[in-house]
Amino acid sequence: MSDLATGEQGLLQLLDPAGVRTSTPENQPYRDRVAHLTADHLRAMYRDMVLTRCFDDEATALQRQGELALFAQARGQEAAQVGSAHALAPQDYVFPSYREHGVLHVRGVDPIDRLRLYRGEDHGGWDPREHNAHLYTLVLGSQVLHATGYAMGVQRDGLVGTGDPTRDTAVVAYFGDGTTSQGDVHEAMVFAAVNDAPTVFFLQNNQWAISEPTTRQAKVPLANRGLGYGIPSVRVDGNDVLACYAVTLEALERAHSGGGPTLIEAFTYRMGAHTTSDDPTRYRSREEEDYWRRRDPLDRLEAHLKATGAWDQTWWDGVEADAEALAARIRTETRELGAPPASAMFQHVYATPHATVADDAAWLAEYQEETAR
Template sequence: MSDQVTGGSDVAPADVVPLVQLVTPTGERVHEPDNRYAARVAHLTGDDLRAMYRDMVLTRRFDDEATALQRQGELGLYAQSAGQEAAQVGPAHALAAQDMVFPSYREHGILHVRGVDPVDRLKLYRGVDHGGWDPAEHNVHLYTLVIGSHVLHATGYAMGIQRDGAVGTGDPDRDTAVVACFGDGATSQGDVNEALVFAAVNDAPVVFWCQNNQWAISEPTTRQSSVPLYRRGEGFGVPSLRVDGNDALACYAVMAEALERAHAGHGPTFVEAYTYRMGAHTTSDDPTRYRERAEEEYWRQRDPIDRLAALLRAEGHWDADWAAGVDAEADALGETLRAGVRALDAPPTTSMFENVYATEHAQVGTERRWFTDYEAETAGTGQHDTEETAR
């Protein structure tokens, strides 16, 4: 545990806030006696660190390609994640296979580690699917665009796991936890606060993973809270802490501890991963209207990918041929993403009526029949074709 003088858009520039950090921005290990978080990464080998680096590089490339595809008109919108790779890839590596993740809409690194197909991740942003993947296949719920609503869903899911007896058994292949990912702005939403209440009083096995990228669209953290965000959890009686969100090892260690607590049936944890959004909130946003260039440059010098690369070099785990292979893999990912997204055709219009309810629903059935008749009546008249083009 080290101290960090917070700056930029954080709560108070003069405040010193406890911060879990294991690797400095220059890639050096933080050596502190009796550091329980350092002990949690002691088993990680050079191959483990290289795997994290690879996943972070591929996540950044995914982000760059998706942004370019949106600019080319292939996606309707895209939420960038550049700068937040450590706060996603690090904790994702700590997850057990049975753990369930509820992302918001920016957790591209977590989805990558969990094996969600990169093209499937963009179906929502292309507007051809309401989700894009099967949550049960990867134990990752669908992206949620309604700010904070999924945090309450995640808590309810965790309470269900608890009542199914899948926590506190001592069986590492059975004990299950839930991770709810959200941003700093979501902490101002009622659903997040309600979720903290339910989780605290029920000892729900959920980890609240708040990625504080310091800007809720154009609103700084100072407009969200008068105290560091991790103290929000404390107010509900949830053990809480702040971690350096640009330090992949620290994020791994903190998530590992929080998951251990949840798996054992000891309740929730609130983690504030202090990081920075290098890009825009979404591709419809212009951060130059509310952020200073000096602030952006300050955080670019603390790039989480560069930090892990520096650690790999310092500890003799860097290999030029291996690094070139990672870059080549990133190039291949870009080609796959471009071709795959452009090949995504619009689904049948009647698909909007599918999966609305788990069973047949009279009103939905009536609407489907009406729409089917409408399409048949307007087919070939030009009217329907014009409307399809407009859509």
């Protein structure tokens, strides 16, 4: 087994694996940040986690059936994604990697639009401006730089530190432990730190960069790297939706007020494969997978809801019905996505017309016309 027990030490936690609220002097400020959450709030988070996993399972099955070219699973990371996304203000902007399905679900991005890229039907799939959520990012680390640059623009537009909760804007960059080895992340943190950019670096440490464990990438907790840039940093139990919500809320408040960036390391586990082209049984043990299966973030919140009397059977029946409807829609509408015209590949390559792209498009059009004769 990889160094799991050591990795879990020192994590901020508000809800233990059995679904029991924790109480320590260290987590008191964060307990205060979730004190306003009602049973309805917690049920909404749980519903979002269930639907995120449903999306994940259906997309994986579709890929196995040849309906998607590839898919990156998020199973096991629902608490980190849904908890952090629930803390966002409407005007905050998100830069995801390629597996932030829960974040995009909370931001209202249509599930079919989220699959267009994986089907090869579209370069992106949705209008980022509609949801304040950028497109999936396949080039590791680039979204972290993009987020920092966007945050510096927000800052220069006077949308930070105004005291108006409907105007002050933060930018969240989601990335994984493997991405921290990219130079782009270092550069982004340098720029964010020295400019006090309103950036939240949300690192989901799922412990495996494809087949390479985090222990082969760093000898100290990844959150410690933020301190070297002068960025406040925190390690949180990434399977605890309440703790993830609380630390993100704190980081967003800092960014909104002009206090600069924060690095959050959400220590979680990738229960599935890196992508559907990966076979984790070649590098992970059954013992390790069983250990983390017992720490399933959905089971944890479910146990808490039941223990506190917040579990309502009528509500749960509705959640199950919603999941079944979502699954059916994904299966039907994904298969109905038509192949785009070949000329679509030349659209949106650059923000302005580009001579090389125009020449390539013209060549293709001429070739298609000749071969059609």
